[in-house]
Amino acid sequence: MHGARAVQKSVLKDFPDADISVSIVWIQMPGFNDNEKTARKIAGTIEDKRVKHFYDSFPAHLAGKAFAKGLINQGPAWDIYFFYRKGQEWTDGPPQPAEWMHQLGGGGRADESKFHAGTDLVEQLHETMHKVTAAECKLE
Numbered sequence: 718m719h720g721a722r723a724v725q726k727s728v729l730k731d732f733p734d735a736d737i738s739v740s741i742v743w744i745q746m747p748g749f750n751d752n753e754k755t756a757r758k759i760a761g762t763i764e765d766k767r768v769k770h771f772y773d774s775f776p777a778h779l780a781g782k783a784f785a786k787g788l789i790n791q792g793p794a795w796d797i798y799f800f801y802r803k804g805q806e807w808t809d810g811p812p813q814p815a816e817w818m819h820q821l822g823g824g825g826r827a828d829e830s831k832f833h834a835g836t837d838l839v840e841q842l843h844e845t846m847h848k849v850t851a852a853e854c855k856l857e
Contacts, residue, residue, distance in 0.1 A: 718755075718759050720796050720820060721760075724798070727842040728846050735846070736852075740768075741770050742773050743772045745774045746775065756772050788817065789826055790825060791826060794819075797818075797820075798819070800814055800845055800850075801849075802815045816848065816849055817831060818833050
């Protein structure tokens with residue numbers, strides 16, 4: 718939920734005129750309150766026509782597994798943020814992102830240099846949004 722809020726602030730609100738499409742995939746993880754009911758509730762608070770919400774249930778994790786390939790060492794991807802350049806083609810699965818970051822923390826699940834959380838995540842999402850899209854921030 719914190720990641721969706723970071724995207725809402727640093728991408729959607731800071732770049733309201735950017736020509737982007739944002740997909741938020743809510744992934745159900747055992748031991749967390751990440752169920753479909755909670756995902757729908759939080760998704761309803763993110764009002765932006767550029768956003769599409771998806772739900773990836775346990776144990777299938779179809780989206781989580783597809784996005785993890787080549788980037789995550791074990792298990793499905795969640796709390797991962799991908800940036801793709803406009804016009805980048807998708808074929809059999811997601812292409813390599815132009816930029817990406819995660820909130821997976823330690824344990825060697827993903828590249829530690831791509832780890833960002835809290836205020837740092839918000840700042841990195843904002844900087845990456847500008848870098849990848851060249852969109853202008855309304856707050857700058």
